[in-house]
Amino acid sequence: KAGVTQTPRYLIKTRGQQVTLSCSPISGHRSVSWYQQTPGQGLQFLFEYFSETQRNKGNFPGRFSGRQFSNSRSEMNVSTLELGDSALYLCASSLGSASTYEQYFGPGTRLTVT
Amino acid sequence: QKEVEQDPGPLSVPEGAIVSLNCTYSNSAFQYFMWYRQYSRKGPELLMYTYSSGNKEDGRFTAQVDKSSKYISLFIRDSQPSDSATYLCAMSSGAGGTSYGKLTFGQGTILTVHP
Numbered sequence: 001k002a003g004v005t006q007t008p009r010y011l012i013k014t015r016g017q018q019v020t021l022s023c024s025p026i027s028g029h030r031s032v033s034w035y036q037q038t039p040g041q042g043l044q045f046l047f048e049y050f051s052e053t054q055r056n057k058g059n060f061p062g063r064f065s066g067r068q069f070s071n072s073r074s075e076m077n078v079s080t081l082e083l084g085d086s087a088l089y090l091c092a093s094s095l096g097s098a099s100t101y102e103q104y105f106g107p108g109t110r111l112t113v114t
Numbered sequence: 115q116k117e118v119e120q121d122p123g124p125l126s127v128p129e130g131a132i133v134s135l136n137c138t139y140s141n142s143a144f145q146y147f148m149w150y151r152q153y154s155r156k157g158p159e160l161l162m163y164t165y166s167s168g169n170k171e172d173g174r175f176t177a178q179v180d181k182s183s184k185y186i187s188l189f190i191r192d193s194q195p196s197d198s199a200t201y202l203c204a205m206s207s208g209a210g211g212t213s214y215g216k217l218t219f220g221q222g223t224i225l226t227v228h229p
Contacts, residue, residue, distance in 0.1 A: 033217070042220070042221045043202065043217075043219040045216045045217065048215025056216055058216070090157055098208075100213075100215045100216075101146035101163065101208065101217065103217060104160060105159070107156055
């Protein structure tokens with residue numbers, strides 16, 4: 001069974017631009033969670049989607065948004081990029097519905113903002 | 115204070131040693147406890163998860179949870195150089211409300227197993 005895939009793997013953007021990252025979950029998984037990983041803050045939860053609905057959101061500004069499609073694929077968008085947004089962005093999928101603790105991660109997208 | 119505390123190490127051990135990795139937490143609502151391994155420039159890989167208190171064994175790995183002390187451990191027996199990675203503990207209170215899809219992670223412990 002194929003794992004979680006994320007595209008692109010690397011991105012370099014300029015301050016003020018916006019970026020869209022994509023995540024395809026494991027087949028059959030309906031929940032997708034997004035995390036930001038930085039050396040200083042570690043892994044921090046951004047938001048979770050299930051059946052095209054955002055069910056949970058972490059403490060990030062509104063510049064961070066996401067969506068999920070009917071095939072469970074998910075995208076996240078960051079608008080008006082800041083230098084501090086440089087990070088590894090990870091998505092994780094789980095079966096969803098009740099059990100979202102057993103999460104499987106993709107390889108991540110490394111975003112560099114200059 | 116962070117909800118989950120994990121000693122960042124680094125931890126360096128000789129091949130064949132028993133490794134002990136630990137996390138403490140403050141949120142008594144946590145019910146599910148996970149351990150992930152992350153190699154450099156890769157995504158975290160789920161090693162094992164435990165529900166509530168108790169022990170769970172999988173090959174060379176043993177996870178222990180002591181909810182009364184809010185303390186979890188991962189033991190690696192017969193450690194190998196290929197075990198060199200960052201180990202992350204993660205916790206969840208389960209489904210519902212502000213728990214949906216959210217894992218709370220420790221900072222990670224960097225482990226090096228040298229031949």
